[in-house]
Amino acid sequence: MAAEQSVNIILVEDDDGHAVLVEKNLRRAGLVNGFVRLRDGQEALDYLFDPQRSRVELQQLVVLLDVNMPRVNGVEVLRRLKADPVLSAIPVIMLTTTDDPREIGRCYEYGCNVYITKPVEYEDFIEAIRRLGFFLQVVKLPGLAAAQKGPDQQ
């Protein structure tokens, strides 16, 4: 695992407390991936749609996306991402307190890859993040595979 390049994690979350809890528990689960915290949907859009960002870098990202955020909310970010031909390949994991089935259905319609509800019970929360961490350690993305094969085969 160490020899491979692992994904970088973008966490888009407005609540500082939640952000701290998620990162702490991901690290406790053994995650050593790169970690970037963004505060709201606008920052996320600015980051991801930044023309300076290289394609290689974009292809290594996994986005953890909260739904209820000021300025631009998570569903809008999801929609913009999945509408863009280049960025639509980025896996998006909705990580939010809402468990309204209509909200969940909408996110899947827009193309999110996974939807996780943050439980209040901390044990469950930690468990969920841990499993997410394991998942992120083994996940492979198309860009990565291509990069490993060699640039001339892209």
Place this chain on the structure above:
Amino acid sequence: MRLLTKGLLIVAIPGLFEIVLLAALFRSQADAADAERWAAHSALVINKAAEVREPLLLEAARIRNAIIIDDPTPVSRPELWADLEIKLGDLTRLVADNPEQSSSVQALRELVDQYRVWADSARERMQRGQRDELIRQLRDDQGPHRLSDFLNRLDGFLTKERHLGSLRNETLQSARQTQTAWLIAAVIGSIVAAVLASVAFTRSIGGRISVLTINARRLADGLPLAARVGGQDEISVLDDALHRSSERLQEASQQSEQYRSQLERRAGELSEVNADLLQQTQDNEMFIYSVSHDLRSPLVNLQGFSKEIGHATHDLLEAVQALPVPEPDKARLRGVVEDDILPALRFIQNAVTRSAGIIDSMLRLSRAGRVEYQPVMLDMNVIGQRIVAAMSGSIRAKGAVVEIAPELPPAFGDPTAIEQVLGNLVGNAVNYLDPARSGHIVIDHLRQEGGAATGPEMNVYVVRDNGLGIPPAYMHKMFIAFQRLHGNAAPGEGIGLALVKRVVERHGGRIWVESAEGEGSSFYVALPARPPAVV
């Protein structure tokens, strides 16, 4: 004038006329018969007169004969004079009505007597042998032996009688003519009387009755009536009644129009209010939803970081343990952590868990108003059995018996929601048993005896238990959220029945409870028996 009177007049007047005509007819007939009789009478008189003349002439011939053969025996026989007397008597009687003729007959009678005297004297003379004297007398033109006076008188009588006869014939003719005229008049008069009567009837009664009939029909159809018929009899009374009825009908229909428009207005207001209420309920539920959802986020932090504090404290303890510090100091530090920090954290965490539970309940309750149902016809027996099977563990653990009545009728509703309702009720019954006796719970339905309370399209199911029962003071709070009666008997937030009520009402049904404290409770649920009719 009364109708009967009019009718009688219409019949009576022509009738009277007819009677008069008939009387006149009979009268003229009698007159004609009379005239005929009188005409015949004259003929009779003439005959009778002839009957008087012939015997006398015969007697004159006989006397001459007797003189010639000189035999006086056949002369002046008494039978002759008796016969003549009779005939003269008849004649007298026959002309008794006419004094002129009567005196003529009287004169004739005297002449006959005179002749009789002569005839007698002639016979005497012949018997005495004075025949030659007699012959000499006979040669004399004048004298009683001549019947000339008599014959003249008789002729005059006859002429008169003939004259009378022709007069009477004329009378007869004119009488006959009169009779015919009366007959024709009677016929024509009858026809005219009939025509007049029918005209009078039509104008006075028939026409007005047909107007009345038209009016009656128009009244029945609710159309305006024709003008009033005049008059002062029963027909006009009827017409009055019809017109009054028509007016009343109009008034009544105006009133009913008013009521109807009032009713429509009220119905409109009612449906507006209903729509408002519905909107309010929905707004409320949206509010509850968003608030409860927003409350979760801080709870995540509370719980998470109190756990982090716990972790950090454990790390602290371990670090303390590793310190090169005397044991009593270590024990004191440990004490602070274990006796103060950790218990405090536990309380905080329990409170957070509790809050989270309440928020979850509120979310579930608000969702019950928003979730979409997919109703179908449900087999309630199957649902009951599924519930009992799912709860079999706790049922057995409490030593209770749950009985499902056979042949529960089907209901129309969302399968998940209805199972939730029934499950909640049975669960409550199992949880709130009376420890003094073994629990007996029945799932049944009410046989309809006049479903006035629930409407004709509802099936009423009941979950009965012999548990703790509900004190009267709490009955009205049963279906209100967060009002727990037996708080410690079983875990839960106390929204179960509020949820159940919302679900049942969204299905168009009703839920209510009857209970006796210490004996048990019965929860009734009315649900639609079939899908609503599509209008």
